[in-house]
Amino acid sequence: MALLVVSGVSAGWYFGGGYERWREGRELRAMCRGTVGAADMKELFRSGEMIRASDREPGRGELAYCDAFSTGSAREIVFSIGWGDEIATSALDILGWRDYPSSAMLVPVGAGWSGVLDPHGGPTLVMVVPCGGAGAGKQLVVTLRGQHWSFFEDQDPEQRARFGRIGARVAERASAEWGCGVAPGGRIERLITEEEGTKPAPGTASGTCTGVPGKVQEWPTDAKAPIEECRTYLRRRPDDPSMKLSAFYPPFGSAVRPAIGLAGDSHGPGAPKHRGYQWATAACPGGEAFYLVQGTEEPGETTPREALAGFARESAKRHGCAEPVLP
Numbered sequence: 001m002a003l004l005v006v007s008g009v010s011a012g013w014y015f016g017g018g019y020e021r022w023r024e025g026r027e028l029r030a031m032c033r034g035t036v037g038a039a040d041m042k043e044l045f046r047s048g049e050m051i052r053a054s055d056r057e058p059g060r061g062e063l064a065y066c067d068a069f070s071t072g073s074a075r076e077i078v079f080s081i082g083w084g085d086e087i088a089t090s091a092l093d094i095l096g097w098r099d100y101p102s103s104a105m106l107v108p109v110g111a112g113w114s115g116v117l118d119p120h121g122g123p124t125l126v127m128v129v130p131c132g133g134a135g136a137g138k139q140l141v142v143t144l145r146g147q148h149w150s151f152f153e154d155q156d157p158e159q160r161a162r163f164g165r166i167g168a169r170v171a172e173r174a175s176a177e178w179g180c181g182v183a184p185g186g187r188i189e190r191l192i193t194e195e196e197g198t199k200p201a202p203g204t205a206s207g208t209c210t211g212v213p214g215k216v217q218e219w220p221t222d223a224k225a226p227i228e229e230c231r232t233y234l235r236r237r238p239d240d241p242s243m244k245l246s247a248f249y250p251p252f253g254s255a256v257r258p259a260i261g262l263a264g265d266s267h268g269p270g271a272p273k274h275r276g277y278q279w280a281t282a283a284c285p286g287g288e289a290f291y292l293v294q295g296t297e298e299p300g301e302t303t304p305r306e307a308l309a310g311f312a313r314e315s316a317k318r319h320g321c322a323e324p325v326l327p
Contacts, residue, residue, distance in 0.1 A: 032064035035173035040166045045070045061086030076147040084139035084251030097259040105194045108222035113185035116227045122146040127171040131180035142171045164188035211310030214302035223318045243295030247315040250287035280312045284321035
């Protein structure tokens with residue numbers, strides 16, 4: 001009789017969902033060497049559905065790679081962790097820089113973190129953590145990529161901030177796991193959107209477009225942001241974007257070159273006309289910065305070189321870099 005009771009309890013636990021909950025917890029705890037918390041995933045998915053997770057074989061240059069998805073839906077999030085000098089190019093690829101300049105506008109994470117958010121098509125969050133201790137002189141890059149379903153459904157600002165906070169927690173745990181010490185940064189209360197970029201009167205820019213003449217759209221500056229961006233508009237067609245300016249700081253300053261067709265250090269600052277962009281460089285703490293302007297020259301408007309010069313100089317100052325080398 002005792003045997004039947006035990007069997008009944010076991011069957012009830014199994015068919016009542018006990019086994020699936022145990023399996024879910026085990027899988028979530030194992031994600032990316034424990035850097036992704038089970039509670040984080042429950043908080044992010046905000047659903048009573050079961051969450052499945054897998055800790056996958058890291059790719060080239062990665063230290064960890066894992067993903068989680070909500071059963072019964074297409075909601076999924078993928079995590080990648082690696083050293084900046086090895087996975088910076090793939091992180092740029094995730095942010096949309098795939099063999100040609102990206103049209104997406106990235107916004108800073110803020111709150112003391114070195115990170116950027118692409119709120120579209122995913123979204124995607126990239127965090128950079130300077131490494132001391134065992135990895136002195138290196139940087140950890142942590143990426144979070146939502147897939148198949150917008151984690152910012154209805155542009156919920158709290159869900160957007162939640163996404164940023166979870167990215168920060170993963171970055172903190174990764175910093176501890178790989179011997180980098182305490183990760184800088186505080187609690188992320190808010191993440192801005194691309195649509196929140198302001199359009200100040202010409203000549204009065206005080207954000208990411210400081211130093212750029214003409215009509216612009218800009219976002220708040222952040223001296224820790226690894227990527228900064230600015231957009232210009234035509235005076236006679238004020239709703240038509242004309243140029244996009246981007247600044248890339250270590251570890252992305254060198255990694256962006258192959259993404260736009262420049263091989264290594266074989267090219268100095270210049271303007272390949274068939275690509276429609278110009279670039280500049282600057283020496284910065286930890287490596288090289290790369291400044292890029294996309295767009296063609298319009299008669300009577302600010303020239304790409306003028307926009308690039310003002311943008312690069314002001315951005316370099318914020319980040320403690322040397323005077324940019326301009327085309």
